Amino acid sequence: xxxxxxxxxxxxxxxxxxxxxNIKCDVDQIVELYNAINMLKAExxxxxxxxxxxxKKIPSATNEERPALIAESKEAGEKAKELSEHLxxxxxxxxxxxxxxxxxxxxxxxxxxxxxxxxVIKTVGEKHIFDFEPKSHYDLLIxxxxxxxxxxxxxxxxxxxxxxxxxxxxxxxxxxxxxxKLTDNGFTIVSVPAICKPESVMAxxxxxxxxxxxxxxxxxxxxxxxxxxxxxxxxxLNALHAGEILKExxxxxLYAGYSSCFRKEAxxxxxxxxxxxxVHQFTKVEQFVIxxxxxxxxxxxxAKLLSIIEEVMTDLELPYQVIEACTGDMGFNKIRMxxxxxxxxxxxxxxxxxxxxxxxxxxxxxxxTRYRESGTNKVKFVxxxxxxxxxxxxxxxxxIENHQTKxxxxxxxxxxxxxxxxxxxxx
RNA sequence: GGAUGGGUGGCCGAGCGGUCGAAGGCGCACGCUUGGAAAGCGUGUGUAGGUGGAAGCCUACCGGGGGUUCGAAUCCCUUCCCAUCCGCCA
Numbered sequence: 467x468x469x470x471x472x473x474x475x476x477x478x479x480x481x482x483x484x485x486x487x488n489i490k491c492d493v494d495q496i497v498e499l500y501n502a503i504n505m506l507k508a509e510x511x512x513x514x515x516x517x518x519x520x521x522k523k524i525p526s527a528t529n530e531e532r533p534a535l536i537a538e539s540k541e542a543g544e545k546a547k548e549l550s551e552h553l554x555x556x557x558x559x560x561x562x563x564x565x566x567x568x569x570x571x572x573x574x575x576x577x578x579x580x581x582x583x584x585x586v587i588k589t590v591g592e593k594h595i596f597d598f599e600p601k602s603h604y605d606l607l608i609x610x611x612x613x614x615x616x617x618x619x620x621x622x623x624x625x626x627x628x629x630x631x632x633x634x635x636x637x638x639x640x641x642x643x644x645x646x647k648l649t650d651n652g653f654t655i656v657s658v659p660a661i662c663k664p665e666s667v668m669a670x671x672x673x674x675x676x677x678x679x680x681x682x683x684x685x686x687x688x689x690x691x692x693x694x695x696x697x698x699x700x701x702x703l704n705a706l707h708a709g710e711i712l713k714e715x716x717x718x719x720l721y722a723g724y725s726s727c728f729r730k731e732a733x734x735x736x737x738x739x740x741x742x743x744x745v746h747q748f749t750k751v752e753q754f755v756i757x758x759x760x761x762x763x764x765x766x767x768x769a770k771l772l773s774i775i776e777e778v779m780t781d782l783e784l785p786y787q788v789i790e791a792c793t794g795d796m797g798f799n800k801i802r803m804x805x806x807x808x809x810x811x812x813x814x815x816x817x818x819x820x821x822x823x824x825x826x827x828x829x830x831x832x833x834x835t836r837y838r839e840s841g842t843n844k845v846k847f848v849x850x851x852x853x854x855x856x857x858x859x860x861x862x863x864x865x866i867e868n869h870q871t872k873x874x875x876x877x878x879x880x881x882x883x884x885x886x887x888x889x890x891x892x893x
Numbered sequence: 894g895g896a897u898g899g900g901u902g903g904c905c906g907a908g909c910g911g912u913c914g915a916a917g918g919c920g921c922a923c924g925c926u927u928g929g930a931a932a933g934c935g936u937g938u939g940u941a942g943g944u945g946g947a948a949g950c951c952u953a954c955c956g957g958g959g960g961u962u963c964g965a966a967u968c969c970c971u972u973c974c975c976a977u978c979c980g981c982c983a
Contacts, residue, residue, distance in 0.1 A: 504942090504943070507942080507943065507952085508943065508944080508951095508952095510952085511942095511943070511951060511952045511953090512951085512952095514951085514952060514953090515950095515951055515952070517963080517964090518951095518952090518964085520963070520964095521911075521963050521964045522911075522912090522964085524911075524963060524964070525911050525912080525964090526911095526912095532963090535963070536963040536964095537963080538963085539963040539964080540962095540963055542963095543963075543964095710903090711903055711939090711940085712903085713903070713920095713921090836940095838903065838921085840921085840922090841922085842922095843921070843922060843938075845903095845939090845940075
């Protein structure tokens with residue numbers, strides 16, 4: 467959500483933002499409606515004021531005066547009610563239009579239409595040179611009986627997986643490892659529900675508009691409960707301080723969200739159907755920051771979140787690259803986004819393991835999360851940022867592929883060994 | 894799922910049809926005091942929208958929605974949330 471006044475005063479900036487993000491929104495209609503509503507509201511409030519004024523006189527009026535006053539007040543009230551019905555209709559339309567306005571990308575974000583236009587800004591780590599034909603993570607898992615896909619698909623449907631034995635342990639280990647790292651960096655681990663209300667989903671601002679059906683392709687709905695399964699704990703964490711006015715001293719709030727995540731993947735039929743890369747249910751440690759609403763704070767935390775996931779990549783000894791998402795690929799609610807992608811030998815390409823985003827006050831406006839600035843005592847919107855900490859099972863794919871040995875074993879990176887009974891190899 | 898009690902400003906909490914944006918306290922800001930701090934004293938202090946050069950004025954908001962009334966924080970209905978007890982349960 468953007469500030470309505472900002473939209474009305476800067477329609478060209480907003481139109482440009484929608485254009486570079488390939489998002490349709492009707493800025494002109496917003497401006498028009500806004501002005502119309504203001505005019506109507508002025509009239510409506512005049513009647514209300516009149517009604518209130520007369521009502522106030524009634525207690526002290528004489529019995530003779532009273533009936534006339536009551537009638538007069540009633541009339542003003544009825545006029546006001548009539549106008550308020552028109553107002554309400556217009557406001558609903560405006561609210562919906564406003565919710566379709568995307569966040570404005572930062573100035574230095576590369577322009578582009580799709581992920582093909584993203585820019586690689588950094589490549590780190592040597593790709594492992596194998597003196598044998600490296601296996602895909604899928605083959606490694608099957609050959610070692612570390613996972614089941616076929617049977618579990620019959621039970622749970624396609625894009626399902628079960629990790630077994632030491633692989634299940636490895637999954638837990640990487641989460642523990644990342645949670646410890648985040649704790650060391652001042653984050654508080656929060657294990658949050660994946661069940662959430664649709665309002666929370668909308669408040670996270672991944673989807674345009676207020677129309678909840680928009681998200682039906684992406685988000686699982688829990689039947690007649692009216693609730694959804696979150697695609698990320700960002701949704702829950704973002705709403706965790708909704709409606710609050712925090713103290714400046716409370717900030718920054720650093721959360722390491724831990725939860726199951728659910729995605730319908732309706733738009734990715736046929737893609738990554740085998741293995742652990744793209745599944746309907748996964749587990750993620752999410753980095754989430756609520757900070758003071760300034761550019762500097764946001765920029766600082768963006769850099770910090772990115773550095774943490776880079777450190778995770780380094781500690782897991784994964785070759786990776788950092789890309790800067792272009793305007794067309796960055797998503798509705800973001801100002802800036804960097805993806806971290808790990809090298810997957812069997813595919814001979816980098817695959818996204820994390821996505822670091824500066825949201826600015828876009829989510830804060832939707833949740834109405836604010837803080838009181840010390841000194842001025844002014845109430846301001848917070849800024850939010852998020853980045854993946856680690857997401858499994860996807861992260862396990864590059865992890866076991868990069869560290870596989872000729873005999874089909876997998877070497878455990880040193881930093882991970884304390885979480886894996888100090889073993890050097892998986893088997 | 895059943896029963897009961899609650900949801901009021903940044904926080905706590907009074908009010909339970911008109912004089913209520915709402916006592917009191919805490920917190921916070923500014924000032925005095927002090928060598929400095931604390932304490933103390935004084936003053937100020939909700940959010941949002943509209944209007945105006947400004948002071949100001951108007952409107953809305955006492956969990957959400959609806960209703961009764963000339964008038965609702967206060968009465969009624971409904972819904973959500975919280976607490977406790979009972980039931981069920983990993």
